[in-house]
Amino acid sequence: MPKVAYSEExxxxxxxxxxxxxxxxxxxxxxxxxxxxxxxxxxxISRTFFYSFFxxxxxxxxxxxxxxxxxxxxxxxxxxxxxxxxxxxxxxQFLHACCYGEQNGIAVLTIEEQQLxxxxxSKESYQVFRQKQFRLFGEILENLGIKADxxxxxxxxxxxxxxxxxxxxxxxxxxxxxxxxxxxxVDFQLDAIVDALEKLKDVPTS
Numbered sequence: 001m002p003k004v005a006y007s008e009e010x011x012x013x014x015x016x017x018x019x020x021x022x023x024x025x026x027x028x029x030x031x032x033x034x035x036x037x038x039x040x041x042x043x044x045i046s047r048t049f050f051y052s053f054f055x056x057x058x059x060x061x062x063x064x065x066x067x068x069x070x071x072x073x074x075x076x077x078x079x080x081x082x083x084x085x086x087x088x089x090x091x092x093q094f095l096h097a098c099c100y101g102e103q104n105g106i107a108v109l110t111i112e113e114q115q116l117x118x119x120x121x122s123k124e125s126y127q128v129f130r131q132k133q134f135r136l137f138g139e140i141l142e143n144l145g146i147k148a149d150x151x152x153x154x155x156x157x158x159x160x161x162x163x164x165x166x167x168x169x170x171x172x173x174x175x176x177x178x179x180x181x182x183x184x185x186v187d188f189q190l191d192a193i194v195d196a197l198e199k200l201k202d203v204p205t206s
Contacts, residue, residue, distance in 0.1 A: 018040070018045075022034070022039050026107040027107045036057050080143055087145070095160065108165075159196070166185065
């Protein structure tokens with residue numbers, strides 16, 4: 001007989017399970033290819049009950065992105081603490097893991113997904129998203145041994161997301177790009193980002 005009453009503790013557990021399962025599926029198969037049905041069925045609830053937690057798929061996506069932020073920080077800390085890696089190799093491995101998120105349990109938004117979420121978010125939710133994003137990239141820089149002022153965080157955010165987005169966009173969204181050179185393009189971008197970051201290690205903020 002189906003359960004008809006849930007305690008607040010049950011509901012919190014189910015909500016967390018939806019976010020966790022959502023992140024696992026989205027990281028593995030892409031956000032666009034992950035359906036609400038796949039998520040609620042894996043958690044073991046009904047479609048109607050799912051929408052009592054999240055009014056849209058986009059609401060869930062945002063929560064999955066928040067959930068993975070501590071995991072991203074944990075990853076960069078682990079790499080930076082690895083005595084077998086040079087600073088440069090650790091930074092590049094971290095950026096590479098983000099660009100190839102589906103291989104490393106990291107959900108990365110495509111251009112279309114970014115546009116969809118931006119249109120969906122309220123002004124207040126968008127500001128919260130940007131604040132959390134700002135803190136994430138600032139914390140990443142600090143873990144790389146770089147003082148994180150606003151200008152550096154903004155630039156690092158754009159450079160990192162550019163590499164991730166380009167990698168995800170070839171060839172479907174950027175059909176004039178050459179897909180055979182996609183990996184080499186990403187590698188070139190990451191080397192350029194690491195070069196720029198290396199120069200900032202010893203440069204104090206103004």
